Amino acid sequence: MQQRARSKYKVAIVDDHPIVRQGIAQLIDQEEDMVTCCQAGSAQEAIEIMDQHSPDILLVDISLDGISGIELIKLLKQHGIKAPVLIISMHDESLYAERALRSGARGYVMKQEATEKVLTAIRQVLRGEIYLSERMQGKILQRIINGDDGGLSGIDLLSDRELEVFRLIGHGYSTSDIGRELKRSVKTVETHRAHLKDKLGLKNAAELTHFAVQWIEQEKSNLP
Numbered sequence: 001m002q003q004r005a006r007s008k009y010k011v012a013i014v015d016d017h018p019i020v021r022q023g024i025a026q027l028i029d030q031e032e033d034m035v036t037c038c039q040a041g042s043a044q045e046a047i048e049i050m051d052q053h054s055p056d057i058l059l060v061d062i063s064l065d066g067i068s069g070i071e072l073i074k075l076l077k078q079h080g081i082k083a084p085v086l087i088i089s090m091h092d093e094s095l096y097a098e099r100a101l102r103s104g105a106r107g108y109v110m111k112q113e114a115t116e117k118v119l120t121a122i123r124q125v126l127r128g129e130i131y132l133s134e135r136m137q138g139k140i141l142q143r144i145i146n147g148d149d150g151g152l153s154g155i156d157l158l159s160d161r162e163l164e165v166f167r168l169i170g171h172g173y174s175t176s177d178i179g180r181e182l183k184r185s186v187k188t189v190e191t192h193r194a195h196l197k198d199k200l201g202l203k204n205a206a207e208l209t210h211f212a213v214q215w216i217e218q219e220k221s222n223l224p
Contacts, residue, residue: 008034011036011058012036012040016063069087070096073085074104084105084125097136108136109121164182172213
């Protein structure tokens with residue numbers, strides 16, 4: 001009696017760039033053990049398609065239209081969606097990987113990595129394991145060994161929401177723009193801005209804007 005072939009793992013891709021989604025989908029669909037089952041360009045779309053598909057894993061970018069990928073992970077948990085999330089992002093893992101894991105992601109891999117590493121990360125998460133680069137594993141282990149916060153300061157100490165507001169400031173968003181983007185009141189955004197100034201040691205709004213713009217430019221310059 002012929003054994004029935006094992007069904008492929010279903011992969012959902014959440015990224016706000018259609019070309020990037022297409023590239024990841026092509027990578028997935030050429031594998032024998034997995035297939036792209038759905039795609040989304042925003043957090044809202046991602047939640048909607050979860051009702052129509054039952055992916056075995058979600059590949060999520062940090063930067064999405066509207067709320068960030070990290071906030072999406074939290075929303076998925078609130079909606080009772082249990083499929084594991086692997087972050088695939090161009091953003092530096094040294095800043096975002098631990099945030100993603102704390103939010104509930106099962107791994108973090110940068111888009112610049114070779115396709116073999118991306119596929120390894122996907123399969124590792126599908127096996128129920130956590131995937132991080134060797135560099136990030138070493139950083140986290142060193143922090144545990146030291147028994148302290150590893151000297152975290154500045155940007156590292158911002159909450160996920162504060163970092164999101166900080167990034168939008170760096171991209172030129174006004175307070176009202178940020179409120180609309182994050183669906184928060186102007187008063188709430190102003191509170192976040194005040195916390196940002198305190199945590200970053202900045203005196204006023206002009207210094208905050210200047211620092212945020214510089215940080216975004218530095219982040220862009222670090223990309224391949």
